[in-house]
Amino acid sequence: FWPFAVAPPRGLPSHVKSFRPIYDEQPTEAVAADALQDVVGGSEVDGTLLADEPTILRDLTPDAEIVPSPQTTPKANLVQAESLQSMPSFSLEPHSSSDEDEDDGSAPSFPAVNSAQRAAATTFSMGPPILNTTTNRSLPSDSQLMPPPRLVATNLRALPAPTNSLRIPSTGPLPNRGPALGNGLSRPPAAPIKTPNPRQKVLLTPGHSPLDWANLLKSGTNLSGVSSLIRVTPSQLKYNNGRKGRPAWSSYQGKVYNVTPYLPYHPGGEGELRRAAGKDGGKLFMEVHPWVNWENMLGECLVGITVGENEVSTNMQSLEDMD
Numbered sequence: 001f002w003p004f005a006v007a008p009p010r011g012l013p014s015h016v017k018s019f020r021p022i023y024d025e026q027p028t029e030a031v032a033a034d035a036l037q038d039v040v041g042g043s044e045v046d047g048t049l050l051a052d053e054p055t056i057l058r059d060l061t062p063d064a065e066i067v068p069s070p071q072t073t074p075k076a077n078l079v080q081a082e083s084l085q086s087m088p089s090f091s092l093e094p095h096s097s098s099d100e101d102e103d104d105g106s107a108p109s110f111p112a113v114n115s116a117q118r119a120a121a122t123t124f125s126m127g128p129p130i131l132n133t134t135t136n137r138s139l140p141s142d143s144q145l146m147p148p149p150r151l152v153a154t155n156l157r158a159l160p161a162p163t164n165s166l167r168i169p170s171t172g173p174l175p176n177r178g179p180a181l182g183n184g185l186s187r188p189p190a191a192p193i194k195t196p197n198p199r200q201k202v203l204l205t206p207g208h209s210p211l212d213w214a215n216l217l218k219s220g221t222n223l224s225g226v227s228s229l230i231r232v233t234p235s236q237l238k239y240n241n242g243r244k245g246r247p248a249w250s251s252y253q254g255k256v257y258n259v260t261p262y263l264p265y266h267p268g269g270e271g272e273l274r275r276a277a278g279k280d281g282g283k284l285f286m287e288v289h290p291w292v293n294w295e296n297m298l299g300e301c302l303v304g305i306t307v308g309e310n311e312v313s314t315n316m317q318s319l320e321d322m323d
């Protein structure tokens with residue numbers, strides 16, 4: 001079935017595998033010619049089909065005006081040599097030239113032959129060295145070189161001995177890892193590291209922080225254990241050493257304090273504070289924390305002042321009586 005008014009083309013070009021109509025309606029001759037033109041090639045000039053194959057179009061459209069088409073596919077033709085004279089021609093053939101700057105296939109000379117650098121080099125012997133193939137490179141003689149540094153004793157530093165080298169030894173125990181263990185599973189507890197001035201603060205029990213002590217000082221509680229300040233003889237001070245239920249008194253620069261209520265508040269621990277109980281604790285105190293103001297911290301604990309043994313008040317009980 002051929003729906004067009006024209007017959008299907010015969011002798012399709014080799015690159016056309018099939019010829020399939022794409023119009024459902026009856027196309028006009030012009031449309032059919034366009035479709036045919038797409039297939040068989042050719043061109044249209046001023047409404048006139050210029051077919052590459054006039055015989056085919058003649059069969060398809062017998063009434064159409066058929067004119068031979070110009071050559072649309074370039075083909076090699078013989079042309080006259082005169083017509084090529086106006087066209088530039090190129091050639092890869094080498095041509096002879098006396099100019100040394102022309103590329104002769106070798107590396108360009110530097111500096112350029114006619115340059116000022118080349119001229120200066122010949123005049124002042126400056127510029128790049130000209131390699132002479134007969135002498136090759138002229139190495140400087142020993143007399144032109146700096147002499148090697150002399151090894152004198154003052155220039156030498158003692159190298160570290162191999163055993164004291166900082167380099168980690170490749171074999172054996174590492175120097176800072178302790179002794180090697182037999183089973184390798186457990187390690188003995190490390191010895192405590194001693195520092196010149198270790199802090200010896202203790203963990204205070206709840207309710208005994210420095211702030212709690214400050215609040216207790218302001219509470220108005222009698223912390224001294226006495227109704228009024230008294231004269232304290234050395235025997236009295238020694239007697240109140242905090243043992244056997246007796247209060248712990250300590251003297252600091254002539255003043256006696258009852259440190260018993262402060263024991264659980266002492267950041268250094270009760271034991272440290274008890275070391276000064278029953279005696280003058282000024283030396284120990286100043287050895288540990290001379291920055292601490294004991295007068296402010298123990299103000300409410302003040303018992304009295306130290307006096308000589310013979311200065312005991314008449315109404316004061318003797319140490320024998322207190323025992």
Ligand code: HEM
Binds near residue numbers: 198293294298
């Ligand atoms: C009764 C008088 C004393 C008061 C009021 C007192 C008070 C204090 C205070 C406030 C601190 C904390 C200091 C800080 O954090 O910098 C402290 C720490 C300490 N106190 Fe006392 N102290 C007294 C007596 C003593 C005595 C007689 C000793 C020793 C024999 C002692 C041994 C220590 C120690 C070892 C610490 C810990 C030091 C540290 O922080 O490393 N204190 N004391």
